[in-house]
Amino acid sequence: MRRTGLIFGTALTVVCALSAPPAQAAATLTTKGPGFKISTQLGVTSVSPTRPYTVTFASADLKRRYTPYLATALSQLAAAGVRISFGGVETLRRGTCPPAGHIHYVETYRPLGRGGFSKGMPCADPPGGVALGGVVAMDSEYFDGSWYISRHKLSNTFVHEMLHTLGLDHPNLDLDEDGVVETYECVTDKGGLKPVMCSPNGGYRTSGAAELTGLDLDGIKALLANARKQGID
Numbered sequence: 311m312r313r314t315g316l317i318f319g320t321a322l323t324v325v326c327a328l329s330a331p332p333a334q335a336a337a338t339l340t341t342k343g344p345g346f347k348i349s350t351q352l353g354v355t356s357v358s359p360t361r362p363y364t365v366t367f368a369s370a371d372l373k374r375r376y377t378p379y380l381a382t383a384l385s386q387l388a389a390a391g392v393r394i395s396f397g398g399v400e401t402l403r404r405g406t407c408p409p410a411g412h413i414h415y416v417e418t419y420r421p422l423g424r425g426g427f428s429k430g431m432p433c434a435d436p437p438g439g440v441a442l443g444g445v446v447a448m449d450s451e452y453f454d455g456s457w458y459i460s461r462h463k464l465s466n467t468f469v470h471e472m473l474h475t476l477g478l479d480h481p482n483l484d485l486d487e488d489g490v491v492e493t494y495e496c497v498t499d500k501g502g503l504k505p506v507m508c509s510p511n512g513g514y515r516t517s518g519a520a521e522l523t524g525l526d527l528d529g530i531k532a533l534l535a536n537a538r539k540q541g542i543d
């Protein structure tokens with residue numbers, strides 16, 4: 311069966327119910343913008359402009375297969391001021407956070423317990439609210455042929471989940487004011503694009519797309535600016 315609808319989710323739908331944003335973060339820090347939202351409910355309010363972020367993989371095979379999907383996004387993030395680069399292979403105990411600054415990719419069967427969904431989670435409540443990276447679990451179904459996903463959605467999923475680990479949440483809003491924040495209900499940029507962080511998916515729809523939109527970059531810039539506002543290096 312071919313399914314092209316809901317492709318990725320995260321545990322954020324679960325987490326949203328847990329707690330209000332930390333009180334100390336509310337006053338001066340940017341927490342959202344027209345096309346982005348920061349994961350304050352997970353205690354992440356900034357991205358360090360100086361500390362390194364490193365993308366690691368659970369195996370050499372994953373590194374080989376996943377790197378092409380992430381290279382453009384890493385260039386964009388670096389250009390925006392994030393010190394991010396590819397690292398190597400490391401083993402992580404299930405359910406734990408990787409070493410500081412690592413964004414660790416694994417491949418598991420239905421990490422959210424739902425077919426076709428992948429999961430990206432930041433390490434919660436990092437000191438000072440500075441993103442420490444996290445774990446991305448890509449659904450193995452995309453790669454063994456058991457779940458159809460278009461090339462552009464797969465590419466966007468890689469980037470979407472990575473941005474969760476840096477502290478971006480779904481920016482969905484009740485734009486039509488029907489009282490419900492719906493899937494795909496996200497602002498668009500001048501070119502009609504939804505942010506790649508839109509739930510369940512957004513971003514460029516060209517084949518092989520794996521880029522942040524300008525709206526997502528606004529979110530990254532806000533995370534970096536929050537660090538500077540707090541004097542965080």
Ligand SMILES: [Ca+2]
Nearest residue numbers: 484486488490
């Ligand atoms: Ca609505």
Ligand SMILES: [Zn+2]
Nearest residue numbers: 318319320509
């Ligand atoms: Zn998501």
